[in-house]
Amino acid sequence: MSLLRIENVDKSYGDEDVLHDVSFAMETQDVEVIVGPSGSGKSTLLRCVNRLTEIDSGAIYLNDEEIHSLDENELRRRVGMVFQDFSLFAHLTARGNITLGLREVLELPKEEAVAKADDYLDRVGLADQGDSYPAELSGGQQQRVGIARALAMDPDLLLFDEPTSALDPELIGDVLRVMNDLAEEGMTMLCVTHEMGFARSAASTVTFLDEGRIVERGPPEQLFENPEHDRTNAFLGELSGLH
Amino acid sequence: MEPVALLSDWQFVVSNWRFLLLGTVVTILLTLSSLSLGFLLGFPAGAIEVYGDGWLKSAVNTVGVILRGTPIVVLIVLFFFALPIPRLGTVPVIDMQMNAFIAATLALGLRSAAYQGQVFRGSIQSIASGQMEAARSIGMTKLQAVRHVIFPQAVRRSLPGFQNEFTIVLKDTSVAFAIGLAELLTRAERLYLQPGRDTAVIEVIIVISAIYFILTFTTNRALDRLQQRYAIPGGNE
Ligand SMILES: Nc1ncnc2c1ncn2[C@@H]1O[C@H](COP(=O)(O)OP(=O)(O)OP(=O)(O)O)[C@@H](O)[C@H]1O
Numbered sequence: 276m277s278l279l280r281i282e283n284v285d286k287s288y289g290d291e292d293v294l295h296d297v298s299f300a301m302e303t304q305d306v307e308v309i310v311g312p313s314g315s316g317k318s319t320l321l322r323c324v325n326r327l328t329e330i331d332s333g334a335i336y337l338n339d340e341e342i343h344s345l346d347e348n349e350l351r352r353r354v355g356m357v358f359q360d361f362s363l364f365a366h367l368t369a370r371g372n373i374t375l376g377l378r379e380v381l382e383l384p385k386e387e388a389v390a391k392a393d394d395y396l397d398r399v400g401l402a403d404q405g406d407s408y409p410a411e412l413s414g415g416q417q418q419r420v421g422i423a424r425a426l427a428m429d430p431d432l433l434l435f436d437e438p439t440s441a442l443d444p445e446l447i448g449d450v451l452r453v454m455n456d457l458a459e460e461g462m463t464m465l466c467v468t469h470e471m472g473f474a475r476s477a478a479s480t481v482t483f484l485d486e487g488r489i490v491e492r493g494p495p496e497q498l499f500e501n502p503e504h505d506r507t508n509a510f511l512g513e514l515s516g517l518h
Numbered sequence: 519m520e521p522v523a524l525l526s527d528w529q530f531v532v533s534n535w536r537f538l539l540l541g542t543v544v545t546i547l548l549t550l551s552s553l554s555l556g557f558l559l560g561f562p563a564g565a566i567e568v569y570g571d572g573w574l575k576s577a578v579n580t581v582g583v584i585l586r587g588t589p590i591v592v593l594i595v596l597f598f599f600a601l602p603i604p605r606l607g608t609v610p611v612i613d614m615q616m617n618a619f620i621a622a623t624l625a626l627g628l629r630s631a632a633y634q635g636q637v638f639r640g641s642i643q644s645i646a647s648g649q650m651e652a653a654r655s656i657g658m659t660k661l662q663a664v665r666h667v668i669f670p671q672a673v674r675r676s677l678p679g680f681q682n683e684f685t686i687v688l689k690d691t692s693v694a695f696a697i698g699l700a701e702l703l704t705r706a707e708r709l710y711l712q713p714g715r716d717t718a719v720i721e722v723i724i725v726i727s728a729i730y731f732i733l734t735f736t737t738n739r740a741l742d743r744l745q746q747r748y749a750i751p752g753g754n755e
């Protein structure tokens with residue numbers, strides 16, 4: 276039984292094919308890294324998994340349950356998401372960002388929610404920032420709150436959509452460290468990222484997506500050292516040139 | 519104009535301070551009732567314009583366009599004469615005719631709802647779509663997301679527009695003069711229309727202008743405070 280199984284997923288906007296016959300599976304504790312050029316459908320793929328976007332055809336299974344047979348809110352409780360632009364709730368403190376879901380969705384009592392929030396803030400290295408508002412935090416700190424917010428819901432799977440690409444270079448490290456820790460602790464993660472260092476150290480599998488199709492998929496060593504396709508080679512070559 | 523005559527006109531205004539104060543009370547009551555009605559109807563209307571669909575949304579939209587497109591005096595006169603408001607008598611001391619007060623509240627309140635709705639709609643729409651997606655992505659329902667994430671931010675962003683609306687409604691209560699409601703302007707007119715008092719027109723008008731100014735100024739300062747008090751720390755809204 277796979278934790279996540281994506282089968283023959285198609286998605287188009289108007290007459291633009293964004294995802295075409297995408298299939299793959301992830302096991303519990305896998306870290307899957309998706310790379311691909313801008314517009315290749317990476318964000319769309321993640322959004323299909325928690326149904327922020329609906330697929331046109333195909334099927335997606337979470338623990339062998341087709342996600343469209345689940346209540347969408349229940350699905351999203353089980354599949355956390357971390358956004359490129361953090362999207363913290365601007366009017367709530369770091370702690371409030373985490374307790375909101377705990378209180379409203381999981382219906383935890385207040386003290387328990389606060390204790391849990393502080394616990395997760397501590398895990399992402401922000402124990403002292405509970406009372407800070409998003410606008411008072413650096414981008415790296417905001418993103419770590421974003422991770423803590425998703426994590427606190429105790430999801431089966433975490434989706435990351437370019438979590439570090441909006442960050443100044445010197446702030447990327449803190450976020451990647453948290454992601455590496457999570458990977459080591461056995462969190463199942465589906466990450467769109469172009470941080471090749473993270474892919475090499477944490478990924479169990481790397482998938483190269485181009486024009487909505489999976490071009491190549493395999494362990495990081497294979498894709499980085501020995502890609503089968505010229506396009507993979509060219510794209511990854513360009514990426515490592517950048518970093 | 520003789521200085522002596524001028525002095526006696528000022529004395530006339532001062533000796534009637536209580537008469538004008540009662541008009542001020544009616545003006546304040548009418549402002550509060552109209553703004554409250556405008557808020558109670560306007561905020562849901564703004565939300566419906568963003569999140570609603572179908573006939574409800576087009577109904578809200580059409581009513582808003584009509585209310586914003588009609589002169590306020592026309593609305594007041596129309597409501598006063600055309601609506602079957604029961605004759606409820608007059609409130610003693612402030613001499614406030616209840617059915618005129620109700621007609622004025624409906625006219626000013628509905629018109630204000632049409633504007634407050636636009637303010638609120640704009641505030642909701644100005645909130646980044648990522649806020650809604652983030653709320654939905656932790657499993658909140660759309661209603662929970664609107665209530666706990668969108669509204670608290672939209673209400674804050676609406677405060678400057680609300681402040682503006684408050685000033686407009688306060689000043690526009692004076693059009694209730696057209697249906698004889700004993701608010702500030704109506705009482706002012708009753709003063710200088712007394713036989714031999716037409717020399718005091720300017721003095722009376724200056725005094726009631728000052729009263730309108732003091733009311734708008736102090737309330738605006740109070741709303742400024744409120745806005746600072748509830749501003750999101752570190753944010754620039
Ligand atoms: N809501 C939408 N409506 C219409 N077209 C969309 C929508 N969302 C995405 N697209 C289109 O789908 C294609 C894939 O977009 P997507 O955001 O998934 O790409 P991406 O791989 O995440 O790109 P990037 O690296 O720039 O984030 C793009 O051509 C985009 O313009």
Ligand SMILES: [Mg+2]
Pocket residue numbers: 317318319436
């Ligand atoms: Mg993207």
